[in-house]
Amino acid sequence: MKLVGEKGVKRILMAVAFSAISALLLITLFIINEGLPFIFKYGIKDFLFASDWNPAQGKFGIFPMIAASLWVTFGAMIIGAPLGVAVALFLSEYAPRPLMKAVKPTIELLAAIPSVVYGFIGVVVLAPFIRSYFGGPGLSLLAGCIILGIMILPTVISISIDSIMAVPRSYREGSLALGATTWQTIHMVTIKASKSGIIASIILGLGRAVGETMAVIMVSGNSVNIPHAATDSVRTLTANIALEMSYATGMHREALFATGVVLFIGIIILNSFASVALRKRTAKR
Amino acid sequence: MSKKTIYASVVVLAALVVFGCGKSKTTVTLAGSTAFQPFAEKLAEQYMQSHNNVNITVQGGGSAVGIQSANSGAAQIGMADMVQLPKEAQGLTSVIVARDGVAIVVNPKNPITNLTTDQVRDIFNGKITNWKEVGGNDAPITVVSREAGSGTRSSFEQIIGNIELKKDALVQDSNGTIRETVSNDPNSVSYLSHGLVNEKVKPLTLDGIQPTIENIVSGTYKISRPIFLLVKGQIQGEAKNFIDYILSPEGQKTIKDNGLLPANSK
Numbered sequence: 001m002k003l004v005g006e007k008g009v010k011r012i013l014m015a016v017a018f019s020a021i022s023a024l025l026l027i028t029l030f031i032i033n034e035g036l037p038f039i040f041k042y043g044i045k046d047f048l049f050a051s052d053w054n055p056a057q058g059k060f061g062i063f064p065m066i067a068a069s070l071w072v073t074f075g076a077m078i079i080g081a082p083l084g085v086a087v088a089l090f091l092s093e094y095a096p097r098p099l100m101k102a103v104k105p106t107i108e109l110l111a112a113i114p115s116v117v118y119g120f121i122g123v124v125v126l127a128p129f130i131r132s133y134f135g136g137p138g139l140s141l142l143a144g145c146i147i148l149g150i151m152i153l154p155t156v157i158s159i160s161i162d163s164i165m166a167v168p169r170s171y172r173e174g175s176l177a178l179g180a181t182t183w184q185t186i187h188m189v190t191i192k193a194s195k196s197g198i199i200a201s202i203i204l205g206l207g208r209a210v211g212e213t214m215a216v217i218m219v220s221g222n223s224v225n226i227p228h229a230a231t232d233s234v235r236t237l238t239a240n241i242a243l244e245m246s247y248a249t250g251m252h253r254e255a256l257f258a259t260g261v262v263l264f265i266g267i268i269i270l271n272s273f274a275s276v277a278l279r280k281r282t283a284k285r
Numbered sequence: 286m287s288k289k290t291i292y293a294s295v296v297v298l299a300a301l302v303v304f305g306c307g308k309s310k311t312t313v314t315l316a317g318s319t320a321f322q323p324f325a326e327k328l329a330e331q332y333m334q335s336h337n338n339v340n341i342t343v344q345g346g347g348s349a350v351g352i353q354s355a356n357s358g359a360a361q362i363g364m365a366d367m368v369q370l371p372k373e374a375q376g377l378t379s380v381i382v383a384r385d386g387v388a389i390v391v392n393p394k395n396p397i398t399n400l401t402t403d404q405v406r407d408i409f410n411g412k413i414t415n416w417k418e419v420g421g422n423d424a425p426i427t428v429v430s431r432e433a434g435s436g437t438r439s440s441f442e443q444i445i446g447n448i449e450l451k452k453d454a455l456v457q458d459s460n461g462t463i464r465e466t467v468s469n470d471p472n473s474v475s476y477l478s479h480g481l482v483n484e485k486v487k488p489l490t491l492d493g494i495q496p497t498i499e500n501i502v503s504g505t506y507k508i509s510r511p512i513f514l515l516v517k518g519q520i521q522g523e524a525k526n527f528i529d530y531i532l533s534p535e536g537q538k539t540i541k542d543n544g545l546l547p548a549n550s551k
Contacts, residue, residue, distance in 0.1 A: 053433075054433070056433060056434075123465070123466075123469065124469075127469065128469060137427040137470060137472075137473070138470060139466070217458065218462075222457065223453045223454050223455055224452060225452045233453060242458075243456065244433055246345075246349060246434075246458075247347045247350075247434030247435050249349045249371060249373050250373070252434060
Protein backbone atom coordinates (compact mmCIF):
# COMPACT_ATOMS: atom_id res chain seq x y z
CA MET A 1 0.00 0.00 0.00
CA LYS A 2 1.41 3.29 -0.97
CA LEU A 3 -0.59 6.46 -0.34
CA VAL A 4 2.30 8.91 -0.39
CA GLY A 5 5.82 8.58 -1.68
CA GLU A 6 9.09 8.75 0.26
CA LYS A 7 9.47 12.46 -0.41
CA GLY A 8 5.89 13.09 0.60
CA VAL A 9 6.44 11.46 3.98
CA LYS A 10 9.51 13.60 4.55
CA ARG A 11 7.60 16.76 3.71
CA ILE A 12 4.66 15.87 5.95
CA LEU A 13 6.92 15.08 8.90
CA MET A 14 8.85 18.28 8.34
CA ALA A 15 5.65 20.32 8.30
CA VAL A 16 4.52 18.70 11.56
CA ALA A 17 7.90 19.28 13.19
CA PHE A 18 7.99 22.92 12.17
CA SER A 19 4.44 23.55 13.33
CA ALA A 20 5.45 22.40 16.82
CA ILE A 21 8.45 24.73 16.83
CA SER A 22 6.47 27.61 15.39
CA ALA A 23 3.87 27.20 18.14
CA LEU A 24 6.67 27.78 20.65
CA LEU A 25 7.88 30.75 18.66
CA LEU A 26 4.39 32.24 18.44
CA ILE A 27 3.81 31.87 22.17
CA THR A 28 7.13 33.58 22.89
CA LEU A 29 6.39 36.41 20.48
CA PHE A 30 2.88 36.84 21.87
CA ILE A 31 3.98 37.08 25.49
CA ILE A 32 6.82 39.46 24.69
CA ASN A 33 4.62 41.59 22.44
CA GLU A 34 1.92 41.90 25.12
CA GLY A 35 4.20 42.28 28.12
CA LEU A 36 7.39 44.05 27.12
CA PRO A 37 5.88 47.43 26.16
CA PHE A 38 4.33 47.64 29.62
CA ILE A 39 7.66 46.98 31.33
CA PHE A 40 9.27 49.88 29.47
CA LYS A 41 6.27 52.15 29.94
CA TYR A 42 6.15 51.49 33.69
CA GLY A 43 9.92 51.35 34.19
CA ILE A 44 11.95 48.17 34.67
CA LYS A 45 13.12 49.21 38.12
CA ASP A 46 9.69 50.13 39.42
CA PHE A 47 8.19 46.98 38.01
CA LEU A 48 10.77 44.55 39.34
CA PHE A 49 11.77 46.12 42.64
CA ALA A 50 8.76 48.01 43.99
CA SER A 51 6.73 46.09 46.50
CA ASP A 52 3.31 47.68 45.97
CA TRP A 53 0.90 45.65 43.89
CA ASN A 54 -2.38 47.50 43.74
CA PRO A 55 -3.87 47.41 40.25
CA ALA A 56 -6.86 49.53 41.24
CA GLN A 57 -4.47 52.41 42.04
CA GLY A 58 -2.17 51.71 39.12
CA LYS A 59 0.66 50.29 41.24
CA PHE A 60 2.37 47.30 39.71
CA GLY A 61 5.45 46.27 41.70
CA ILE A 62 6.10 42.55 41.50
CA PHE A 63 9.01 42.30 43.93
CA PRO A 64 6.97 40.40 46.57
CA MET A 65 5.99 37.87 43.92
CA ILE A 66 9.57 37.45 42.71
CA ALA A 67 10.71 36.96 46.30
CA ALA A 68 7.89 34.48 46.90
CA SER A 69 8.70 32.49 43.77
CA LEU A 70 12.36 32.31 44.77
CA TRP A 71 11.56 31.28 48.35
CA VAL A 72 9.01 28.67 47.34
CA THR A 73 11.38 27.20 44.79
CA PHE A 74 14.29 27.24 47.23
CA GLY A 75 12.16 25.57 49.90
CA ALA A 76 10.95 22.94 47.46
CA MET A 77 14.58 22.21 46.62
CA ILE A 78 15.57 21.89 50.30
CA ILE A 79 12.78 19.36 50.78
CA GLY A 80 12.68 17.62 47.42
CA ALA A 81 16.33 17.36 46.39
CA PRO A 82 17.82 15.39 49.33
CA LEU A 83 14.78 13.12 49.44
CA GLY A 84 14.84 12.54 45.70
CA VAL A 85 18.58 11.89 45.48
CA ALA A 86 18.42 9.55 48.49
CA VAL A 87 15.62 7.56 46.89
CA ALA A 88 17.53 7.42 43.61
CA LEU A 89 20.71 6.19 45.34
CA PHE A 90 18.84 3.56 47.30
CA LEU A 91 16.98 2.25 44.29
CA SER A 92 19.97 2.15 41.96
CA GLU A 93 22.71 1.01 44.37
CA TYR A 94 21.12 -0.94 47.22
CA ALA A 95 17.73 -2.21 46.11
CA PRO A 96 17.56 -5.46 44.17
CA ARG A 97 16.94 -4.91 40.43
CA PRO A 98 13.36 -6.25 40.41
CA LEU A 99 12.39 -3.91 43.24
CA MET A 100 13.79 -0.94 41.35
CA LYS A 101 12.00 -2.01 38.18
CA ALA A 102 8.76 -2.03 40.15
CA VAL A 103 9.27 1.14 42.20
CA LYS A 104 10.63 3.49 39.53
CA PRO A 105 7.50 3.45 37.34
CA THR A 106 5.38 3.86 40.46
CA ILE A 107 7.30 6.99 41.40
CA GLU A 108 6.94 8.28 37.88
CA LEU A 109 3.19 7.85 38.33
CA LEU A 110 3.42 10.60 40.98
CA ALA A 111 4.00 12.96 38.08
CA ALA A 112 0.69 11.92 36.58
CA ILE A 113 -1.33 13.07 39.59
CA PRO A 114 -2.98 16.36 38.58
CA SER A 115 -1.60 19.33 40.49
CA VAL A 116 -5.07 20.29 41.67
CA VAL A 117 -5.14 17.03 43.64
CA TYR A 118 -1.86 17.93 45.34
CA GLY A 119 -3.34 21.32 46.11
CA PHE A 120 -6.48 19.79 47.51
CA ILE A 121 -4.52 17.53 49.83
CA GLY A 122 -2.50 20.57 50.87
CA VAL A 123 -5.62 22.55 51.74
CA VAL A 124 -7.40 19.75 53.56
CA VAL A 125 -4.50 18.07 55.38
CA LEU A 126 -1.38 20.21 55.37
CA ALA A 127 -2.80 23.70 56.01
CA PRO A 128 -4.78 22.78 59.16
CA PHE A 129 -1.72 20.88 60.41
CA ILE A 130 0.56 23.89 59.95
CA ARG A 131 -2.06 26.20 61.46
CA SER A 132 -2.34 24.18 64.65
CA TYR A 133 1.36 23.36 65.13
CA PHE A 134 3.20 26.38 63.74
CA GLY A 135 0.56 29.14 63.88
CA GLY A 136 -0.32 31.61 61.16
CA PRO A 137 -3.09 31.09 58.64
CA GLY A 138 -1.88 27.64 57.57
CA LEU A 139 -2.04 28.52 53.89
CA SER A 140 1.58 29.56 53.76
CA LEU A 141 5.04 29.54 52.25
CA LEU A 142 5.81 26.36 54.20
CA ALA A 143 2.77 24.54 52.81
CA GLY A 144 3.79 25.60 49.29
CA CYS A 145 7.37 24.36 49.81
CA ILE A 146 6.25 20.97 51.11
CA ILE A 147 3.71 20.37 48.35
CA LEU A 148 6.17 21.47 45.64
CA GLY A 149 8.94 19.43 47.27
CA ILE A 150 6.78 16.35 46.81
CA MET A 151 5.74 17.35 43.31
CA ILE A 152 9.33 17.61 42.05
CA LEU A 153 10.25 14.18 43.44
CA PRO A 154 9.41 12.16 40.30
CA THR A 155 11.54 14.46 38.12
CA VAL A 156 14.49 14.40 40.51
CA ILE A 157 14.29 10.66 41.16
CA SER A 158 13.88 9.40 37.64
CA ILE A 159 16.55 11.59 36.02
CA SER A 160 18.95 10.91 38.93
CA ILE A 161 18.44 7.15 38.61
CA ASP A 162 19.10 7.36 34.87
CA SER A 163 22.33 9.23 35.36
CA ILE A 164 23.51 7.03 38.24
CA MET A 165 22.80 3.92 36.19
CA ALA A 166 24.79 5.44 33.35
CA VAL A 167 27.97 5.33 35.45
CA PRO A 168 30.00 2.46 33.93
CA ARG A 169 30.09 -0.75 35.97
CA SER A 170 33.86 -0.80 35.74
CA TYR A 171 34.10 2.34 37.96
CA ARG A 172 32.26 0.61 40.77
CA GLU A 173 34.14 -2.65 40.30
CA GLY A 174 37.43 -0.82 40.43
CA SER A 175 36.51 0.92 43.67
CA LEU A 176 35.19 -2.26 45.29
CA ALA A 177 38.31 -4.14 44.21
CA LEU A 178 40.41 -1.57 46.08
CA GLY A 179 38.56 -2.53 49.23
CA ALA A 180 36.03 0.31 49.43
CA THR A 181 32.65 -0.39 51.02
CA THR A 182 29.42 0.14 49.07
CA TRP A 183 28.81 3.51 50.73
CA GLN A 184 32.38 4.63 50.10
CA THR A 185 31.98 3.63 46.48
CA ILE A 186 28.72 5.54 46.24
CA HIS A 187 29.89 8.81 47.67
CA MET A 188 33.42 8.77 46.33
CA VAL A 189 32.85 7.31 42.89
CA THR A 190 29.25 6.97 41.77
CA ILE A 191 27.99 10.36 42.93
CA LYS A 192 31.08 12.13 41.57
CA ALA A 193 30.71 10.45 38.21
CA SER A 194 26.98 11.23 37.95
CA LYS A 195 27.14 14.65 39.58
CA SER A 196 26.13 16.68 36.56
CA GLY A 197 23.14 14.44 35.88
CA ILE A 198 21.97 14.74 39.47
CA ILE A 199 22.35 18.51 39.35
CA ALA A 200 20.41 18.59 36.09
CA SER A 201 17.63 16.57 37.69
CA ILE A 202 17.38 19.06 40.53
CA ILE A 203 17.36 22.03 38.18
CA LEU A 204 14.65 20.47 36.02
CA GLY A 205 12.70 19.83 39.21
CA LEU A 206 13.10 23.49 40.11
CA GLY A 207 11.78 24.45 36.67
CA ARG A 208 8.67 22.50 37.48
CA ALA A 209 8.42 24.16 40.90
CA VAL A 210 8.74 27.69 39.48
CA GLY A 211 6.09 27.04 36.85
CA GLU A 212 3.62 25.21 39.06
CA THR A 213 0.44 27.22 39.48
CA MET A 214 -2.68 25.44 40.61
CA ALA A 215 -1.28 23.67 43.67
CA VAL A 216 0.52 26.83 44.78
CA ILE A 217 -2.57 29.01 44.47
CA MET A 218 -4.47 26.54 46.60
CA VAL A 219 -1.96 26.14 49.43
CA SER A 220 0.03 29.34 49.74
CA GLY A 221 -2.65 31.89 50.58
CA ASN A 222 -1.78 34.39 47.82
CA SER A 223 -1.23 37.55 49.82
CA VAL A 224 1.06 40.07 48.15
CA ASN A 225 3.61 40.06 50.89
CA ILE A 226 7.36 39.63 51.22
CA PRO A 227 7.57 36.66 53.58
CA HIS A 228 9.33 37.09 56.93
CA ALA A 229 8.53 33.65 58.29
CA ALA A 230 7.75 30.26 56.81
CA THR A 231 4.18 30.55 58.09
CA ASP A 232 3.53 33.78 56.17
CA SER A 233 1.22 33.63 53.21
CA VAL A 234 2.80 34.39 49.83
CA ARG A 235 1.87 34.82 46.17
CA THR A 236 4.14 33.52 43.44
CA LEU A 237 4.50 34.98 39.93
CA THR A 238 2.44 32.19 38.38
CA ALA A 239 -0.28 32.53 41.01
CA ASN A 240 -0.45 36.28 40.37
CA ILE A 241 -1.17 35.74 36.68
CA ALA A 242 -3.69 32.97 37.17
CA LEU A 243 -5.55 34.69 40.00
CA GLU A 244 -6.11 38.02 38.35
CA MET A 245 -6.24 37.21 34.64
CA SER A 246 -9.98 36.65 34.59
CA TYR A 247 -10.78 40.08 35.96
CA ALA A 248 -7.96 42.12 34.47
CA THR A 249 -8.44 44.77 31.81
CA GLY A 250 -6.24 47.49 30.31
CA MET A 251 -2.99 48.24 32.17
CA HIS A 252 -3.68 45.52 34.71
CA ARG A 253 -3.83 42.92 31.94
CA GLU A 254 -0.61 44.17 30.38
CA ALA A 255 1.05 44.02 33.80
CA LEU A 256 0.08 40.37 34.08
CA PHE A 257 1.60 39.63 30.69
CA ALA A 258 4.72 41.45 31.85
CA THR A 259 4.75 39.18 34.90
CA GLY A 260 4.65 36.33 32.40
CA VAL A 261 7.71 37.74 30.61
CA VAL A 262 9.67 37.81 33.88
CA LEU A 263 8.62 34.24 34.64
CA PHE A 264 9.46 33.12 31.13
CA ILE A 265 12.95 34.57 31.32
CA GLY A 266 13.50 32.94 34.72
CA ILE A 267 12.49 29.53 33.46
CA ILE A 268 14.62 29.85 30.31
CA ILE A 269 17.64 30.61 32.51
CA LEU A 270 16.92 27.60 34.74
CA ASN A 271 16.42 25.28 31.79
CA SER A 272 19.59 26.39 30.06
CA PHE A 273 21.52 25.64 33.25
CA ALA A 274 19.95 22.20 33.23
CA SER A 275 20.82 21.50 29.62
CA VAL A 276 24.40 22.67 30.18
CA ALA A 277 24.66 20.26 33.10
CA LEU A 278 23.17 17.43 31.07
CA ARG A 279 25.47 18.10 28.14
CA LYS A 280 28.46 17.94 30.47
CA ARG A 281 27.37 14.48 31.47
CA THR A 282 27.14 13.20 27.91
CA ALA A 283 30.40 14.86 26.97
CA LYS A 284 32.21 13.10 29.79
CA ARG A 285 31.22 9.65 28.71
CA MET B 286 -6.98 -2.85 5.63
CA SER B 287 -7.60 -2.14 1.97
CA LYS B 288 -7.44 1.27 0.43
CA LYS B 289 -11.18 1.21 -0.13
CA THR B 290 -11.95 0.69 3.53
CA ILE B 291 -9.69 3.59 4.46
CA TYR B 292 -11.35 5.95 2.00
CA ALA B 293 -14.77 4.79 3.06
CA SER B 294 -14.06 5.39 6.73
CA VAL B 295 -12.62 8.82 5.98
CA VAL B 296 -15.79 9.75 4.10
CA VAL B 297 -18.00 8.46 6.93
CA LEU B 298 -15.97 10.36 9.54
CA ALA B 299 -16.09 13.56 7.53
CA ALA B 300 -19.84 13.17 7.12
CA LEU B 301 -20.23 12.71 10.87
CA VAL B 302 -18.22 15.80 11.57
CA VAL B 303 -20.13 17.92 9.06
CA PHE B 304 -23.65 16.76 9.83
CA GLY B 305 -23.24 15.72 13.46
CA CYS B 306 -23.16 19.26 14.70
CA GLY B 307 -25.68 20.50 12.19
CA LYS B 308 -27.14 23.96 12.66
CA SER B 309 -30.70 22.98 13.44
CA LYS B 310 -30.36 24.90 16.72
CA THR B 311 -29.55 28.55 17.37
CA THR B 312 -26.82 28.93 19.96
CA VAL B 313 -26.58 31.74 22.48
CA THR B 314 -23.41 31.98 24.55
CA LEU B 315 -23.10 33.73 27.90
CA ALA B 316 -19.77 34.36 29.60
CA GLY B 317 -18.47 36.27 32.61
CA SER B 318 -19.33 36.76 36.28
CA THR B 319 -18.81 33.64 38.38
CA ALA B 320 -21.31 35.00 40.91
CA PHE B 321 -24.12 34.88 38.36
CA GLN B 322 -22.92 31.81 36.45
CA PRO B 323 -24.81 29.15 38.46
CA PHE B 324 -28.03 31.16 38.17
CA ALA B 325 -27.55 31.71 34.46
CA GLU B 326 -27.09 27.96 34.04
CA LYS B 327 -30.32 27.25 35.87
CA LEU B 328 -32.20 29.85 33.85
CA ALA B 329 -30.75 28.51 30.60
CA GLU B 330 -31.84 24.99 31.51
CA GLN B 331 -35.41 26.14 32.16
CA TYR B 332 -35.50 28.23 29.01
CA MET B 333 -34.26 25.38 26.84
CA GLN B 334 -37.00 23.10 28.17
CA SER B 335 -39.68 25.32 26.68
CA HIS B 336 -37.62 26.38 23.61
CA ASN B 337 -36.32 23.26 21.88
CA ASN B 338 -34.74 25.12 18.98
CA VAL B 339 -32.32 27.14 21.13
CA ASN B 340 -29.09 26.01 22.72
CA ILE B 341 -27.72 28.23 25.49
CA THR B 342 -24.21 27.73 26.82
CA VAL B 343 -22.95 29.46 29.93
CA GLN B 344 -19.27 30.02 30.68
CA GLY B 345 -17.59 31.62 33.68
CA GLY B 346 -14.33 33.54 33.60
CA GLY B 347 -15.11 36.60 35.67
CA SER B 348 -16.72 39.97 35.06
CA ALA B 349 -13.81 41.29 32.98
CA VAL B 350 -14.09 38.27 30.72
CA GLY B 351 -17.80 39.01 30.42
CA ILE B 352 -17.09 42.54 29.22
CA GLN B 353 -14.26 41.47 26.92
CA SER B 354 -16.15 38.64 25.28
CA ALA B 355 -19.23 40.77 24.74
CA ASN B 356 -16.98 43.37 23.10
CA SER B 357 -15.12 40.87 20.94
CA GLY B 358 -18.19 38.87 20.05
CA ALA B 359 -16.87 35.67 21.63
CA ALA B 360 -20.13 35.59 23.58
CA GLN B 361 -23.42 37.20 22.60
CA ILE B 362 -24.13 38.08 26.21
CA GLY B 363 -21.54 39.10 28.79
CA MET B 364 -22.26 38.91 32.51
CA ALA B 365 -20.76 41.32 35.03
CA ASP B 366 -21.35 42.02 38.71
CA MET B 367 -20.07 45.44 39.66
CA VAL B 368 -21.26 48.56 41.43
CA GLN B 369 -20.28 50.53 38.34
CA LEU B 370 -19.35 49.33 34.89
CA PRO B 371 -15.80 50.24 33.79
CA LYS B 372 -15.16 52.36 30.72
CA GLU B 373 -14.46 49.27 28.59
CA ALA B 374 -18.18 48.52 28.83
CA GLN B 375 -19.26 51.90 27.46
CA GLY B 376 -20.05 50.63 23.98
CA LEU B 377 -22.25 47.85 25.28
CA THR B 378 -25.96 47.82 25.98
CA SER B 379 -26.46 46.82 29.60
CA VAL B 380 -29.48 45.38 31.38
CA ILE B 381 -29.69 44.81 35.14
CA VAL B 382 -31.19 41.35 35.61
CA ALA B 383 -30.66 40.81 39.33
CA ARG B 384 -29.06 42.20 42.44
CA ASP B 385 -26.83 40.35 44.82
CA GLY B 386 -25.92 41.11 48.41
CA VAL B 387 -22.45 40.61 49.82
CA ALA B 388 -22.43 38.88 53.21
CA ILE B 389 -19.54 39.16 55.67
CA VAL B 390 -18.82 35.63 56.82
CA VAL B 391 -16.83 33.93 59.56
CA ASN B 392 -16.28 30.35 60.61
CA PRO B 393 -19.33 28.85 62.41
CA LYS B 394 -17.11 28.20 65.47
CA ASN B 395 -16.50 31.93 65.89
CA PRO B 396 -18.75 33.40 68.65
CA ILE B 397 -18.88 36.84 66.96
CA THR B 398 -22.29 37.66 65.47
CA ASN B 399 -22.06 41.34 64.60
CA LEU B 400 -19.52 43.84 63.29
CA THR B 401 -19.93 47.53 62.63
CA THR B 402 -18.90 49.08 59.33
CA ASP B 403 -15.93 50.74 61.08
CA GLN B 404 -14.81 47.45 62.60
CA VAL B 405 -15.02 45.74 59.22
CA ARG B 406 -12.92 48.51 57.69
CA ASP B 407 -10.33 48.34 60.48
CA ILE B 408 -10.10 44.55 60.24
CA PHE B 409 -9.54 44.58 56.48
CA ASN B 410 -7.08 47.48 56.76
CA GLY B 411 -5.12 45.63 59.44
CA LYS B 412 -5.83 48.02 62.33
CA ILE B 413 -7.72 45.37 64.28
CA THR B 414 -5.77 42.11 64.29
CA ASN B 415 -7.23 40.13 67.19
CA TRP B 416 -10.79 38.89 67.65
CA LYS B 417 -10.82 40.01 71.29
CA GLU B 418 -10.71 43.66 70.16
CA VAL B 419 -14.20 43.20 68.74
CA GLY B 420 -15.49 41.06 71.59
CA GLY B 421 -14.45 37.61 70.49
CA ASN B 422 -11.85 35.02 71.53
CA ASP B 423 -8.19 35.86 71.99
CA ALA B 424 -7.11 34.73 68.53
CA PRO B 425 -5.46 36.45 65.56
CA ILE B 426 -7.78 37.44 62.72
CA THR B 427 -7.09 35.86 59.33
CA VAL B 428 -8.44 38.22 56.67
CA VAL B 429 -9.39 36.54 53.42
CA SER B 430 -10.17 38.64 50.36
CA ARG B 431 -10.92 38.21 46.68
CA GLU B 432 -8.32 39.05 44.01
CA ALA B 433 -7.92 42.56 42.60
CA GLY B 434 -10.51 43.25 39.91
CA SER B 435 -13.15 40.93 41.32
CA GLY B 436 -16.67 42.38 41.14
CA THR B 437 -17.49 41.19 44.63
CA ARG B 438 -14.32 42.77 46.02
CA SER B 439 -14.77 46.12 44.34
CA SER B 440 -18.41 46.30 45.51
CA PHE B 441 -17.41 45.40 49.05
CA GLU B 442 -14.58 47.93 49.14
CA GLN B 443 -16.62 50.74 47.58
CA ILE B 444 -19.51 50.35 49.98
CA ILE B 445 -17.46 49.85 53.17
CA GLY B 446 -15.27 52.72 51.96
CA ASN B 447 -11.58 53.64 52.45
CA ILE B 448 -10.32 50.10 52.35
CA GLU B 449 -6.66 49.58 51.73
CA LEU B 450 -6.41 45.84 52.14
CA LYS B 451 -3.68 44.81 54.57
CA LYS B 452 -0.66 43.22 52.97
CA ASP B 453 -0.81 39.80 54.58
CA ALA B 454 -4.46 39.17 53.80
CA LEU B 455 -5.04 35.84 52.09
CA VAL B 456 -6.44 36.03 48.57
CA GLN B 457 -8.73 33.48 46.97
CA ASP B 458 -10.02 33.66 43.43
CA SER B 459 -13.63 32.55 43.64
CA ASN B 460 -16.65 32.57 45.90
CA GLY B 461 -16.29 28.80 46.27
CA THR B 462 -12.68 28.86 47.49
CA ILE B 463 -13.50 31.76 49.85
CA ARG B 464 -16.21 29.63 51.42
CA GLU B 465 -13.85 26.64 51.65
CA THR B 466 -11.08 28.70 53.27
CA VAL B 467 -13.39 30.29 55.84
CA SER B 468 -14.96 26.94 56.72
CA ASN B 469 -11.49 25.47 57.26
CA ASP B 470 -9.98 28.26 59.36
CA PRO B 471 -11.72 29.07 62.68
CA ASN B 472 -10.11 32.53 62.86
CA SER B 473 -10.89 33.78 59.38
CA VAL B 474 -13.22 36.47 58.11
CA SER B 475 -14.18 37.18 54.53
CA TYR B 476 -17.05 38.30 52.31
CA LEU B 477 -19.13 36.24 49.98
CA SER B 478 -21.88 36.62 47.43
CA HIS B 479 -25.09 36.39 49.46
CA GLY B 480 -26.59 33.80 47.11
CA LEU B 481 -23.74 31.40 47.87
CA VAL B 482 -23.75 31.48 51.67
CA ASN B 483 -24.43 28.03 53.11
CA GLU B 484 -24.19 26.22 56.45
CA LYS B 485 -20.38 25.90 56.23
CA VAL B 486 -19.94 29.60 57.01
CA LYS B 487 -21.71 32.05 59.32
CA PRO B 488 -22.95 35.37 57.90
CA LEU B 489 -22.56 38.28 60.32
CA THR B 490 -24.94 41.12 60.90
CA LEU B 491 -23.51 44.46 59.78
CA ASP B 492 -24.33 47.34 62.15
CA GLY B 493 -26.94 44.98 63.61
CA ILE B 494 -28.69 44.32 60.29
CA GLN B 495 -28.96 40.78 58.97
CA PRO B 496 -28.11 40.09 55.32
CA THR B 497 -31.52 38.61 54.54
CA ILE B 498 -33.28 38.94 51.20
CA GLU B 499 -35.85 41.31 52.73
CA ASN B 500 -33.19 43.59 54.19
CA ILE B 501 -31.18 43.67 50.97
CA VAL B 502 -34.29 44.31 48.85
CA SER B 503 -35.36 47.18 51.08
CA GLY B 504 -31.83 48.60 51.11
CA THR B 505 -31.39 48.47 54.91
CA TYR B 506 -28.53 45.99 54.46
CA LYS B 507 -26.18 48.12 52.47
CA ILE B 508 -23.66 45.89 50.69
CA SER B 509 -25.27 44.84 47.43
CA ARG B 510 -24.51 45.19 43.77
CA PRO B 511 -26.32 44.86 40.45
CA ILE B 512 -25.68 42.07 37.98
CA PHE B 513 -25.47 43.28 34.42
CA LEU B 514 -26.00 41.44 31.17
CA LEU B 515 -24.08 43.12 28.38
CA VAL B 516 -24.79 42.94 24.68
CA LYS B 517 -22.94 44.58 21.83
CA GLY B 518 -25.20 46.90 19.86
CA GLN B 519 -28.94 46.39 19.92
CA ILE B 520 -30.36 43.53 21.94
CA GLN B 521 -32.09 41.36 19.38
CA GLY B 522 -32.83 37.84 18.21
CA GLU B 523 -32.53 34.89 20.55
CA ALA B 524 -30.36 36.87 22.99
CA LYS B 525 -33.27 39.29 23.43
CA ASN B 526 -35.74 36.45 23.93
CA PHE B 527 -33.54 34.93 26.62
CA ILE B 528 -32.99 38.24 28.43
CA ASP B 529 -36.75 38.89 28.25
CA TYR B 530 -37.26 35.48 29.80
CA ILE B 531 -34.86 36.29 32.67
CA LEU B 532 -36.73 39.55 33.30
CA SER B 533 -40.15 37.84 33.09
CA PRO B 534 -41.94 36.98 36.37
CA GLU B 535 -40.98 33.32 35.89
CA GLY B 536 -37.27 34.08 35.41
CA GLN B 537 -37.21 36.55 38.28
CA LYS B 538 -38.88 33.95 40.49
CA THR B 539 -36.10 31.47 39.69
CA ILE B 540 -33.54 34.13 40.58
CA LYS B 541 -35.28 34.88 43.88
CA ASP B 542 -35.84 31.23 44.82
CA ASN B 543 -32.13 30.53 44.45
CA GLY B 544 -30.95 33.32 46.69
CA LEU B 545 -30.40 36.32 44.41
CA LEU B 546 -32.57 39.41 44.44
CA PRO B 547 -34.91 40.47 41.67
CA ALA B 548 -33.75 43.24 39.33
CA ASN B 549 -36.31 45.82 40.41
CA SER B 550 -35.39 45.85 44.10
CA LYS B 551 -33.92 48.91 45.83
